[in-house]
Amino acid sequence: MGLAAVLRIALKALRVNKLRTALTMLGMIIGVAAVITMLAVGGGAQERVREQLKNLGSNLMLVLPGSTTASGVRLGAGAAQVLSEEDALAIALEVQGVVVAAPTIRGTGQVVAGNANWSTQFFGTTNDYLVARDWPLAAGRLFEPAEVAGSGKVALIGQTTAKQLFGEGVDPIDQVIRVRKVPLTVIGVLERKGQNALGQDQDDIVLMPISTARNRVLGQTQGRQRRIGAISVKVADGVDMKVVEERIRDLLRQRLKVQPGAEDPFTIRNLTEILQAQEAASRVLTLLLGAVASVSLLVGGIGIMNIMLVSVTERTREIGLRMAVGARARDILEQFLVEAVTLSMIGGLAGIVLGVAGSYVVGALANWTIAITPQSIALAAGFSAIVGVFFGFYPARKASRLLPIEALRYE
Amino acid sequence: MLIRVEDLHKNYVLGDTVVRALDGVSLSIDAGEFVAVMGPSGSGKSTFMNMLGCLDRPTSGAYWLAGEDVAHKDADELAAIRNRRIGFVFQQFNLLARTSAVENVELPLVYAGVAPRERRRRALERLAGVGLAARADHLPSQLSGGQQQRVAIARALVNDPSLILADEPTGALDSRTSVEIMALLQQLNAAGMTIVVVTHERDIAAYASRLIAFRDGRVKSDARQAARDAAADLAALDAQPQASE
Numbered sequence: 109m110g111l112a113a114v115l116r117i118a119l120k121a122l123r124v125n126k127l128r129t130a131l132t133m134l135g136m137i138i139g140v141a142a143v144i145t146m147l148a149v150g151g152g153a154q155e156r157v158r159e160q161l162k163n164l165g166s167n168l169m170l171v172l173p174g175s176t177t178a179s180g181v182r183l184g185a186g187a188a189q190v191l192s193e194e195d196a197l198a199i200a201l202e203v204q205g206v207v208v209a210a211p212t213i214r215g216t217g218q219v220v221a222g223n224a225n226w227s228t229q230f231f232g233t234t235n236d237y238l239v240a241r242d243w244p245l246a247a248g249r250l251f252e253p254a255e256v257a258g259s260g261k262v263a264l265i266g267q268t269t270a271k272q273l274f275g276e277g278v279d280p281i282d283q284v285i286r287v288r289k290v291p292l293t294v295i296g297v298l299e300r301k302g303q304n305a306l307g308q309d310q311d312d313i314v315l316m317p318i319s320t321a322r323n324r325v326l327g328q329t330q331g332r333q334r335r336i337g338a339i340s341v342k343v344a345d346g347v348d349m350k351v352v353e354e355r356i357r358d359l360l361r362q363r364l365k366v367q368p369g370a371e372d373p374f375t376i377r378n379l380t381e382i383l384q385a386q387e388a389a390s391r392v393l394t395l396l397l398g399a400v401a402s403v404s405l406l407v408g409g410i411g412i413m414n415i416m417l418v419s420v421t422e423r424t425r426e427i428g429l430r431m432a433v434g435a436r437a438r439d440i441l442e443q444f445l446v447e448a449v450t451l452s453m454i455g456g457l458a459g460i461v462l463g464v465a466g467s468y469v470v471g472a473l474a475n476w477t478i479a480i481t482p483q484s485i486a487l488a489a490g491f492s493a494i495v496g497v498f499f500g501f502y503p504a505r506k507a508s509r510l511l512p513i514e515a516l517r518y519e
Numbered sequence: 520m521l522i523r524v525e526d527l528h529k530n531y532v533l534g535d536t537v538v539r540a541l542d543g544v545s546l547s548i549d550a551g552e553f554v555a556v557m558g559p560s561g562s563g564k565s566t567f568m569n570m571l572g573c574l575d576r577p578t579s580g581a582y583w584l585a586g587e588d589v590a591h592k593d594a595d596e597l598a599a600i601r602n603r604r605i606g607f608v609f610q611q612f613n614l615l616a617r618t619s620a621v622e623n624v625e626l627p628l629v630y631a632g633v634a635p636r637e638r639r640r641r642a643l644e645r646l647a648g649v650g651l652a653a654r655a656d657h658l659p660s661q662l663s664g665g666q667q668q669r670v671a672i673a674r675a676l677v678n679d680p681s682l683i684l685a686d687e688p689t690g691a692l693d694s695r696t697s698v699e700i701m702a703l704l705q706q707l708n709a710a711g712m713t714i715v716v717v718t719h720e721r722d723i724a725a726y727a728s729r730l731i732a733f734r735d736g737r738v739k740s741d742a743r744q745a746a747r748d749a750a751a752d753l754a755a756l757d758a759q760p761q762a763s764e
Contacts, residue, residue: 113629124617429613432574433674434602434630436595512574516613 111446118447121419132415133455135408136495140459140488141466142401144480147487148467150394151479157387161380163301163310165241167349170377171199171209171339171356190364190373193318196339198363200236203355205347210236211336213321217288219314221273221280228269230287230314232321233340238264238298240342248281248296251317259319263292266311267300287314290324349378402491408455409495416448416503427507428515441508448500449493456492460485520583521681521713522548522571527580529566529736540566541577542736548715548729550681553708553746555724556717558733565686567733568717572605572684573597585681602630606675606683610690612667614659620670621646621655627678645673649703665696672703676712683707685716689723695756701726702749 122129173190196211203209213232218225231237235250248264255262265273265280274280280294292314301310316325318336343352353376360366360374420427427440435443464480471478529541541563548554558564569575570582573589576597582590589600601607606627614623624642633641646655649669659667668688675683685704689697705726708714718724728746732739 113635120617425611425613426615429609429615430626430630431598432572432601432607432613433627434598434678436598436630438595439630513569516574516609 114442114446115450117443118450121423121447122451128415129451132411132451133458135411136405136452136455136492137408137459137462139401139405139408139495140456140492141463142404143398143488143491144460144463144484145466145470146397146401147394147484148463148478148480149470149476150390150397151481151484152471152477153390153393154387155479156477157383157390159302160304161383161387162242163304164379164383165243165342166380167207167343167345167347168240168379169341169343169349169353169356170379171195171341171360172375172377173337174371174373174375191336191339191360192334193336194334195360195363196336198359199339199341199356203352203359205344205352205355207342207344208236208239208340209342210234210240210340211318212237212338212340213318213326214337215288215321215326217325219269219273219285219287220289221283221285224273224275226269226272228272228312228314230263230316230321230325232316232318232325234318237315237340240340241301243301244299245296246299247279248294250296255320256317257319259323260317261290261292261320261324262295262316263287264296264298264315265294266298266313268309268311269314270294270297272312285314287316288325290320292316292320349381353378405491405495409452409499412448412451412496413499413503415451416444416500417506419447420444420503420507423507424510424515424518427510428512428518431510431512432516437508440510441504444504444507445497445500448504449496452492452496452500453489456489456495459492460488463488520547521550521552521585522546523581523583524570525581527567527570527582528578529563529570529575530578539736541570541580544580544736544738546731546738546741548713550713551708551711552713552729553705553727554715554729554731555727556715556731556733557719557721557724558739559719562733563736564717564733566736568684568686568715571682571715572607573600598630602627602678604681606672606678606680608668608671608675608683608685608688610687612659612664612671612691614667614670614674616659619656619658620651620662620673623659623670624674624677626674631678641677642673645677646670648676649673663696664692665699668692668696668700669703672700672707676707681713683712683714685714687718688716689718689720695753697723698749698752698756702753705746705749 171191193211196209199206199209210233214229216227216229218227234256238244238250245264251260251262254260263285265285270280273285274283280297283294284291285294298311304310341356343349356376357372361372364373366373430440467478467480470476525545527541527544528539531538531540544567556564556567570577577590580590581588584600584604589597592600615626621639621642624645625638628638628641643652643655646652649672651666651669651673654662654666659670662670683704689700692700701723704714704716716723716727724730725747726749729743731741
């Protein structure tokens, strides 16, 4: 018998008792919808972390000065200004596996352009910073080497800063902004980066050559010449970041003449690793949610088995007749198995529709990122078929093992 | 010779006792015969019917159907033989509910692997043969008992079997309809079909041309008889010159 014929018989049998069929399917629908929604919610969490990872720049490490103690008062991280531009240069040149090491000086202040003003943060750095952060330019050009070396009066600005100072639709390039009253010419605008892991707007920023920041804007003393706030390090792909971290630590301890056994006067933060740990956690969350939802799929499957057993009992005489007119055990098995799988698959498909809709509703109501992947849909569809086969097999086999004479005489 | 059974035994184990439902049955039936099998309940006639119909296997003994030894076939082979060789007619008609008359008639062809178009053509032909061409799309619940049994007979015939096995075919019908059904079976027999009817009613057995009586699992008597003419009985019932089909 062809599959189309078997399928037609199955659909006909399922139409006989519509309410029962609908209720049985409801078990599958809820199960599959739950799996899809939960995977979408969990996947959304993963998606968000992954987004942050991408935003941060891949394989990024941050070297910060450590704390210092002044007259018994321990100051916070970054208070000790031990790192210099030369350290950044040394890391870039000497440590294997490092792509770039960009020194940065950070400051905050009022930025003025025309009659608009805006309080923002600014970074004195080099072009390497943009490489480390995977942050391309939307328009304009990068710093010239002469500008970096010679306190060039130029700046790159983020999208938010551009919007606040110049409004929408105005090209800020070649306009002059004044950072802490120092006039700088805007030479480029950065691409939109969005929020960072903590929800801060990364586009609210002004970048300038490190020498400009030190000599013109911050105006630091001679004694602190060449001291920097932090070093952003980008590690090459496929290189173990742990190893690179150790190499940087060794190099810096050497350069800063730290005694063996003494505490590091700096901190190395492996930002990528932190986010990767978060991603792993959210993956576990997804698995957990999916596992919990699968329980309802299991319950739906038991419902199918229950109804199929009732159906086999009810239709014993039909089975006997089919056998009398020539159905083999295999034909009967096939018929009931196809019926169970049809039941679970239709339920599964309805569940997918409901699950996708439910995911969007949850996403909208809870303001949560959701991620419906083709894999999760395929998984749900596959599972509903497997549930149908698994829970339909026992009743179908029971039907196929009936003896024709007994089935025919069944009252 | 269409059917030959030799020393057929069937034992059922019920608790500690062994019930000998068939206790050494030997007989043969030629193609084209119209045989009635009679006997009180427990005489073994139903068991014999199941053996003939390949619905059950004997404990021992031999059974040849159309020259084929069918006593030792496995379940799938028996299913194929039932499909090809035997048409069943049951007391309760055993039509599939919510399934039209023509689809009911098609059922054996479905398992024979006949293409849908050909199935439909042959089923309609058989329905016309039992006078129900106009009711092909009716559901069993929309048909009278006699009409349902006619659909069942059309279904039994659709695969061109060697043998029609009718188990109490009139058991659920009133007496007039019973005569109608027997007239139809006589008509088929006249066209060459071998028919075996199991019944406990002497009136029904009278329409057969051979009567086999069972008792305690054995053949008690086996005799040819002059068959009553069902068509004539119908005519008498209607007091009309020609009985309507």
